Amino acid sequence: MTLLNKIREWINIRLYPSKRGVLYFLRRASFVIALVTLCALVINYGYKLSAQEKTLVFKIVQFSLIFYLTKYIIKIIYDFHPIQFIKETKIEALLMLLILINLISLYFFDFNVLKETGNLLNIDNVDAFFNAGIQIYFLVVFLIEFGKASSILDTIKINPSLLFIYSFLILFTIGTALLLMPEMNVTGKSPEFLDALFTSISASCVTGLTVVDTGSFWSFKGQLVILILIQLGGLNIISFATLLVLFTRNNIGLRQQSIMQNNLLADSLSSSSGLLKRIFTYTFTIELIGSVVLFSTFYYQESKSFIRGYFDALFHSISAFNNAGFSTHENGLMAEGVSTAYWYHIIIGILIIIGSLGFSNIYDILSIKKRRLDENKPWLSLKIDTRISLYASAILILSGMVVFFLVERNGILADDSLFVGLVKSFFQSVTARTAGFNTVDIGLLAAPTLILLIFLMFIGASPGSTGGGIKTNTFVLIFIGTYTIIKGRANIEIFKRTIPYDLVMKAYSIMLFAITTISIGIFLLSVFEPEFSLLQLSFEQVSAFATVGLSTGITAELSVPGKIIIMVTMFVGRIGPLTLAYSLLRESKSKSYKYPETRIMVG
Incomplete structure (x- = not known):
């Protein structure tokens, strides 16, 4: 054990001069690669791609996986306490291990471990679940990197009110771009620009006015985008960015505290971060409880699919709590079967x-x-x-x-x-x-x-x-x-x-x-x-x-x-x-x- 410690200490000493530069590069590259991969996945969901285009998306995802695996290994090598680092990042370590095993088995043995494991355990579509997990991973990585990047607010001299306005402009601009993609609606064609813009602004501003019926015009993917816009618009995208900073750094700068105090109507600078954590805790808890109650009392019997039923329950719970007024039912709550569900109305x-x-x-x-x-x-x-x-x-x-x-x-x-x-x-x-x-x-x-x-x-x-x-x-x-x-x-x-x-x-x-x-x-x-x-x-x-x-x-x-x-x-x-x-x-x-x-x- 002493010999291993000496070897590790010798390696750390030799690598220490390059540590700061390498980790800085990895941080910057991580954000860019996560953004590119996320855009590729969004395009894959939003458009009907050819086989060649899907192959390109697959290669981008593979490259990203290899990059993040390499990044994690490098961070272990540079860390003075690698075992402690792995323990602190055990979820990421487990995911990296699965990625490593699957990559090695595919490239060197032409053997899909996940697929064969699923067949052995009689689990269907295990690849789909793994791919969904990978995509969620990239989304989380991007959000974390975005949260770290938002610390630049400490150095920017901008009116908090103006920053609040900019955040909504950015939000419904991104929302409009997403809703313009053909796969976001049931027609399979890009909708009218004004319809997408109107829907994005209405969802981001948690209003609920619509120019097209949410339940019949937008596909499941489009409704998911609307749901995300409602959540981000209701709680404010700046609050999300600041929460991500709190998760990564456990503290925020005075400038960000001032911005959050202005947005959250907090009593003091120091109370803004605590109030922010409570807001997210209460919001997600209430929305989750609301979705479970709605599903168990209404959607469990009304929906043919569990996933679709729970999504509808979650959508209406989030829409109601955020006072948004959007509904996945054709004709809203006046839809057949919903208009006479009076206990459902009381819960909403x-x-x-x-x-x-x-x-x-x-x-x-x-x-x-x-x-x-x-x-x-x-x-x-x-x-x-x-x-x-x-x-x-x-x-x-x-x-x-x-x-x-x-x-x-x-x-x-x-x-x-x-x-x-x-x-x-x-x-x-x-x-x-x-x-x-x-x-x-x-x-x-x-x-x-x-x-x-x-x-x-x-x-x-x-x-x-x-x-x-x-x-x-x-x-x-x-x-x-x-x-x-x-x-x-x-x-x-x-x-x-x-x-x-x-x-x-x-x-x-x-x-x-x-x-x-x-x-x-x-x-x-x-x-x-x-x-x-x-x-x-x-x-x-x-x-x-x-x-x-x-x-x-x-x-x-x-x-x-x-x-x-x-x-x-x-x-x-x-x-x-x-x-x-x-x-x-x-x-x-x-x-x-x-x-x-x-x-x-x-x-």
């Missing part, structure tokens, strides 16, 4: 409500008992933010449900029983607050009901969630601020706390920007879409701005200018009007002087 509604509360509020609700015990302070209660969100959400959902039921009882609900009518009313009240699913034909609703839904859509979800609108807390501050001014009180108070006037002014600013954006959109739509009523156009515009996705059925019939207006509105609504304003305006320098006060006539 619960996922929508949880997702609309906001991540920090979910954490506060789940952790309050633990904090009471840990800090030995039984009087600790929910934060003011959480209480406002809960009360406002409950009041809006219940009042919306009651009004919807009363207005439509002799209308669209006339033929339904009391239970069915209440479930439909509950679901539409919930989904109008940024989810976008519908179990009734929105185009057949009475005018007062449409106005009610516009009001609910305009307010939207709670701060820090994936939902849109001006947000519940903003509406509450505006309401209380207005009430305080009317009563002539000096301070704005809620739950025995005084609210600073700068927060109230910010709330009024958000509402003003929202009303201005919506008004401009309605004006432009009325110019380009004169065949539709003002109420229909107003509903469409508010739905797009609030990233809801409900429609009276006119989305696909809009002209090219009309679709562009809706796309821009969805984008502005997702990033937020104030975020857009902050990114466009330069930060003003503080002034040490103050002009004399004056009085002007108001009202």
